[in-house]
Amino acid sequence: MPAPPQAPSARRTELLELAYAYVLQHGMGGMSLRPLAEAIGSSPRVLLFLFGSKDGLVQALLERSRADEVALVQQVRDGDGGAAEAAWRIWSWLAAPAHRDLLRLWAEGYGRSLVEPDGAWGGYAQRSVADWLAILGDTGADPVAATAALAVLRGALLDLLATGDEERTTAAVRRALTPLR
Template structure:
């Protein structure tokens, strides 16, 4: 008996195994360099040393795999925020460390993935559904703790941070990058002194 075309995809079995974790990590690296919206299992599998069949078995569906890739990205961002808070000291020092990491050219792929997921969430379809809302709900509490006692508004700081990061991604280095970095420093001067 065949499955109807509109039936929900099989949920991911979420089997904890070293192979599954290795393939997820390889997929995260792959989508950081490619457009996740157009992710196709066959080229992905060939690139990461697997097969579409194995990926479907381990992650339930292509959408399940994309959901897990997005979750890894959000988890990494939150861990970064927490590390910056632990190492930074003042709110300004924490935000400077966060900015430094996020704007490192090595992390450009991770930023692209984040913004792609965020924008795709507006379509309210799987696997992007609730990505934007979850990101806000995850970022605002720890950012609020970082800013506690400063009088700064976490929503405003997060909006400026993301807006400038998006602007940075839109241009190419040189004067463009310096303009964005200067804008961030100016914002911190006005907001946190």
């Protein structure tokens, strides 16, 4: 009988949090273990021991960011009004400058999982879509309305991250969500 999975060690959890703070600022695309380890007060050897491999660390960081994103968006989403109203509240959170680092990390993970489906990034985009549809679907919206709201949010978010034009993207989200209300 296999042993039950063990809870992560306190050191692994601590280093994951420090690494997460680091990648929020620096991204993961060109992440190298040596500079990361130095920045968080560890060593590449310890990171490899705790996470199994660099891919294991990347996967842990992606899951950490997804958990953060889902928890925050879930809080914003709660309330009445269906998918369009939930999407509008979520957009208000997404458009806030304080969340750009997390959202850049989301975009990086989403894009990389599409071009590297068999690597550490694999499945991230698909899990992200499932997470968001579950959140929007919890409003009682039909799957098509939830998908339409998600498409609006995702497209506007990518545009916002690329241009920084919060006023224009917010107006576009408002217009696109109006027929869904």
